[in-house]
Amino acid sequence: MNCNYLAFEGIDGSGKTTFIDEISLKLTKLSTDFKIVREPGGSKLSEGIRELLLSHEYKVDPTAESLLFSASRAQLIEEIVKPSIESGQVVITDRSAYSSVAYQGVGRGLGYQKVYDLNDFAIGSYWPEKVVLLDIDPEISLSRQKVADRIGSDEVSFFKKVREGYLQLAQDFNSKFLVIDAEDSQQNNFRVVSEWLGLEES
Ligand code: TYD
Numbered sequence: 001m002n003c004n005y006l007a008f009e010g011i012d013g014s015g016k017t018t019f020i021d022e023i024s025l026k027l028t029k030l031s032t033d034f035k036i037v038r039e040p041g042g043s044k045l046s047e048g049i050r051e052l053l054l055s056h057e058y059k060v061d062p063t064a065e066s067l068l069f070s071a072s073r074a075q076l077i078e079e080i081v082k083p084s085i086e087s088g089q090v091v092i093t094d095r096s097a098y099s100s101v102a103y104q105g106v107g108r109g110l111g112y113q114k115v116y117d118l119n120d121f122a123i124g125s126y127w128p129e130k131v132v133l134l135d136i137d138p139e140i141s142l143s144r145q146k147v148a149d150r151i152g153s154d155e156v157s158f159f160k161k162v163r164e165g166y167l168q169l170a171q172d173f174n175s176k177f178l179v180i181d182a183e184d185s186q187q188n189n190f191r192v193v194s195e196w197l198g199l200e201e202s
Contacts, residue, residue, distance in 0.1 A: 023197075107162035
């Protein structure tokens, strides 16, 4: 695999989890030493923050939301991601700081650059090396969702903004982003991603 820290991104219901499962099977076949983490979460403290963030029980102000996501991320990076990469493992993350730029920065309207800078502070510039963005129309992705958490149950208009945020990120960081049409055949998409990551079987 041609990178050590890979993120899967996309709006709720874009099919990230299925994709990560496929990649895991492939990496296992290739005997690659890898670890999968998810955001928010991935460490004990971060999973605690995840519960606060996603429960329907709390009313969460957008700034507080953004700070909680970045706190959860700061802990995950220090406790798990950095040591894993330093020990030679590949880390694959289900969401990353780019989710915050799209969801809190653009979706909630806190500001793309402001949330980018907040996260840069939180993770000490430990941004994923490569990002696969599963792009999809929110009307379609939301209809696929079975159970929605607090953020996932927001309105379509919110997810339209989040999608625009993601596409802006892909444009601004085009050398590290691969944008995939999540409505295309999964098999074909998987082939494109595998090739981009240099996952050929020997
Ligand atoms: P997640 O379990 O990742 O859901 P999904 O399977 O839809 O990806 O849920 C995380 C929710 O939190 C999801 O609605 C996206 C949102 N989120 C943010 O708003 N900002 C962030 O920085 C992250 C990591 C997630």
